[in-house]
Amino acid sequence: QVQLVESGGGLVQAGDSLRLSCAVSGRTFSSTAMGWFRQAPGKEREFVAAINWGGALTSHADPVKGRFAISRDNAKNTVYLEMNRLKPEDTAIYYCAGKGDRPYAGSRSESYDYWGQGTQVTVSS
Numbered sequence: 001q002v003q004l005v006e007s008g009g010g011l012v013q014a015g016d017s018l019r020l021s022c023a024v025s026g027r028t029f030s031s032t033a034m035g036w037f038r039q040a041p042g043k044e045r046e047f048v049a050a051i052n053w054g055g056a057l058t059s060h061a062d063p064v065k066g067r068f069a070i071s072r073d074n075a076k077n078t079v080y081l082e083m084n085r086l087k088p089e090d091t092a093i094y095y096c097a098g099k100g101d102r103p104y105a106g107s108r109s110e111s112y113d114y115w116g117q118g119t120q121v122t123v124s125s
Contacts, residue, residue: 005116006116006119008042013125015086017084020082020083022034022078023076034079034099035048035050036095043092074103094120098112099114
């Protein structure tokens with residue numbers, strides 16, 4: 001059974017930083033494409049960032065480009081989302097997602113097979 005467990009969320013002030021982690025178990029992490037998505041209250045889930053198997057290929061949504069960075073450590077079966085210069089509009093539940101047996105899954109949530117339970121990030125002004 002594949003499990004994704006996020007951690008690292010919390011309540012911060014605008015301009016602060018947070019690092020989210022997502023630990024993956026139940027399948028070979030190094031052959032799992034990973035992504036981060038978020039869902040704010042009353043809004044649809046939206047793409048944040050994606051990374052390929054080896055970590056060399058990444059993409060970030062325009063609202064977070066230059067502030068957020070996705071990375072992975074295949075030795076630790078963990079994907080990260082480094083979030084800097086946080087804004088109140090970044091407030092959301094953040095989910096990590098995984099796609100098996102495809103090097104890169106991109107920005108569409110329908111492309112992903114596995115999902116974590118989410119971690120709340122709240123940014124106060």
